[in-house]
Amino acid sequence: MKQVLVLNCGSSSIKYELFEMDQGRALEAGLVERIGEAKSCLKQTSSGSGTNWPSRTTEVSVPDHRHGIDMIRRVLSENASFDGGRHLVGIGHRAVHGGETFSRPTLIDDQVLAAIRDLIPLAPLHNPANLVGMEVARAAFPHVPQVAVFDTAYHQTLPRYAYHYAVPQDWYDSYRVRRYGFHGTSHQYVAKQIARHLGRSADELNTIVLHLGNGCSASAIRGGVSVDTSMGLTPLEGLMMGTRCGDLDPAILVHMGKQAGMSLSQLDTALNKQSGLKGLCGVNDMREVMAMAAGGDGAANLAVEIFVYRIKKYIGAYHAVLGRLDAIAFTAGIGQHSPEIRARSCRELEAMGIAIDPARNTAATGSETSEIQTVDSRVKVLVVATDEELEIAQQTLTCVRDAQ
Numbered sequence: 251m252k253q254v255l256v257l258n259c260g261s262s263s264i265k266y267e268l269f270e271m272d273q274g275r276a277l278e279a280g281l282v283e284r285i286g287e288a289k290s291c292l293k294q295t296s297s298g299s300g301t302n303w304p305s306r307t308t309e310v311s312v313p314d315h316r317h318g319i320d321m322i323r324r325v326l327s328e329n330a331s332f333d334g335g336r337h338l339v340g341i342g343h344r345a346v347h348g349g350e351t352f353s354r355p356t357l358i359d360d361q362v363l364a365a366i367r368d369l370i371p372l373a374p375l376h377n378p379a380n381l382v383g384m385e386v387a388r389a390a391f392p393h394v395p396q397v398a399v400f401d402t403a404y405h406q407t408l409p410r411y412a413y414h415y416a417v418p419q420d421w422y423d424s425y426r427v428r429r430y431g432f433h434g435t436s437h438q439y440v441a442k443q444i445a446r447h448l449g450r451s452a453d454e455l456n457t458i459v460l461h462l463g464n465g466c467s468a469s470a471i472r473g474g475v476s477v478d479t480s481m482g483l484t485p486l487e488g489l490m491m492g493t494r495c496g497d498l499d500p501a502i503l504v505h506m507g508k509q510a511g512m513s514l515s516q517l518d519t520a521l522n523k524q525s526g527l528k529g530l531c532g533v534n535d536m537r538e539v540m541a542m543a544a545g546g547d548g549a550a551n552l553a554v555e556i557f558v559y560r561i562k563k564y565i566g567a568y569h570a571v572l573g574r575l576d577a578i579a580f581t582a583g584i585g586q587h588s589p590e591i592r593a594r595s596c597r598e599l600e601a602m603g604i605a606i607d608p609a610r611n612t613a614a615t616g617s618e619t620s621e622i623q624t625v626d627s628r629v630k631v632l633v634v635a636t637d638e639e640l641e642i643a644q645q646t647l648t649c650v651r652d653a654q
């Protein structure tokens with residue numbers, strides 16, 4: 251039996267998931283939260299199936315990431331199948347920003363850590379936390395190969411005209427300003443699932459993937475290769491999100507700086523944390539926003555209208571980018587679970603060959619891949635359950651094997 255542990259280290263949390271790789275089955279998952287705060291907590295879910303696992307929350311003391319990873323190791327040791335880590339063939343780390351340096355999963359060594367450190371200016375919040383996780387996990391599991399799987403890597407295939415911004419060339423040359431794109435692991439996983447479901451090879455399919463969670467992004471995938479994506483230098487660009495604004499006239503920043511006296515860091519906070527659904531109606535959780543809209547709240551209703559309108563614009567744009575479109579996939583929390591958002595995003599697109607069947611749309615639960623287009627729809631419309639952790643585990647295993 252081969253096992254892979256996936257770690258996702260944030261600044262104050264560590265998510266973990268242990269996989270048995272013969273069948274790609276999760277054995278154990280959990281989250282250490284509020285690291286470094288007075289009351290940290292450990293949430294555990296153990297073997298079962300998917301999101302319905304029984305879960306347990308314990309208050310614990312976790313002063314730093316080293317203690318967090320030690321705790322995860324102890325928790326895993328309680329699972330008989332872990333067997334002291336005897337079957338662990340690799341640890342996969344979610345890494346947020348790989349810049350132009352990393353276009354594939356990479357075995358972690360001192361040089362790789364230095365390169366990820368060099369990319370900190372591009373992801374000042376995420377890369378330092380990812381690095382701490384990698385360093386601590388290397389010390390805790392010194393004999394297990396560790397692999398970095400980058401959120402940006404899948405989009406490194408964008409053509410220059412798609413990733414270049416029309417700004418002074420020196421911004422790219424000296425400051426690495428370009429579109430990188432994020433959620434790459436999810437887009438890649440979903441593109442593969444679409445191909446598997448349709449019984450086709452990924453390299454013969456043109457697809458649009460709509461990842462709609464707290465963060466939202468769209469990608470245009472030609473023959474399995476990402477050719478455009480909506481997030482940019484940072485995850486702020488593109489679709490409207492829970493708390494992020496998405497596409498924006500950049501002169502708004504200058505205007506608000508001059509007129510409202512906002513500083514750069516105030517603007518940064520406003521656009522990342524106080525915009526999107528939250529900025530418009532005070533709430534960032536789509537379920538609540540939709541309930542408010544259904545109850546007659548005008549602000550919530552407008553928020554949902556903008557949300558679906560922007561998705562529709564990206565469908566149109568990426569259809570044009572791809573020329574021939576075979577499939578559109580909805581994924582992540584909102585994409586998998588909201589028939590209404592799916593229906594409204596694709597409304598009146600029949601002329602483009604896209605039509606959703608209301609009964610199939612309502613019946614799609616989001617837990618497995620399903621088709622929701624009408625019989626006449628030229629383009630397939632699918633609901634796909636994304637699994638970034640499983641994709642990281644599989645890429646980790648492949649990377650470890652290739653290195654042997």
Ligand code: ADP
Binds near residue numbers: 462534582584587588
């Ligand atoms: P993250 O990006 O943090 O991984 P998820 O992919 O879990 O987030 O997506 C979270 C979003 O999905 C939230 O806005 C939540 O309200 C939304 N969501 C979950 N279930 C539903 C549902 N049934 N209808 C509408 N939105 C939903």
